[in-house]
Amino acid sequence: MHEFAVANQIYQSSLETAIHHKAAKILEIKVELGDFTLVVEELLIFSFNVLKKQSPIIEEAELYITRSPGEILCNDCKKTSEIWFNEEQEISEENADELDLFTQKVHQSKDLRLMSVNLFKCRHCNSRNTDLLSGKDIVVKNIKVQD
Numbered sequence: 001m002h003e004f005a006v007a008n009q010i011y012q013s014s015l016e017t018a019i020h021h022k023a024a025k026i027l028e029i030k031v032e033l034g035d036f037t038l039v040v041e042e043l044l045i046f047s048f049n050v051l052k053k054q055s056p057i058i059e060e061a062e063l064y065i066t067r068s069p070g071e072i073l074c075n076d077c078k079k080t081s082e083i084w085f086n087e088e089q090e091i092s093e094e095n096a097d098e099l100d101l102f103t104q105k106v107h108q109s110k111d112l113r114l115m116s117v118n119l120f121k122c123r124h125c126n127s128r129n130t131d132l133l134s135g136k137d138i139v140v141k142n143i144k145v146q147d
């Protein structure tokens with residue numbers, strides 16, 4: 001239940017923000033989701049809608065999600081590239097097993113800190129000697145409240 005954990009994170013931090021600002025109700029929550037969190041949006045929204053019933057402050061809030069790409073740093077040419085998970089699946093056929101392993105790791109890990117995987121291909125020199133710099137961030141960008 002990876003999505004449930006992420007939804008809970010969004011729920012908690014939004015509620016804390018609302019309470020801190022003495023807001024009566026949260027109407028909208030805008031979240032930017034790193035593409036490499038591998039979160040299924042429908043499941044995230046479903047989980048959030050279950051959670052939000054716990055608090056009258058947040059029960060009417062709508063969740064809006066935008067995706068942000070991952071960024072890798074190449075250890076060979078020292079350049080960074082933007083990557084999306086779907087593209088990686090398409091170009092990584094020979095690396096399908098490693099990509100599966102990566103997917104499992106993301107789903108198992110409780111914290112979403114960076115992992116060194118040497119899996120993603122540099123867009124400049126095609127090296128796989130790369131580190132994932134970002135792409136697992138869950139950022140609450142904006143909360144619309146009713147005072």
Ligand SMILES: [Zn+2]
Binds near residue numbers: 078124127
């Ligand atoms: Zn490179």
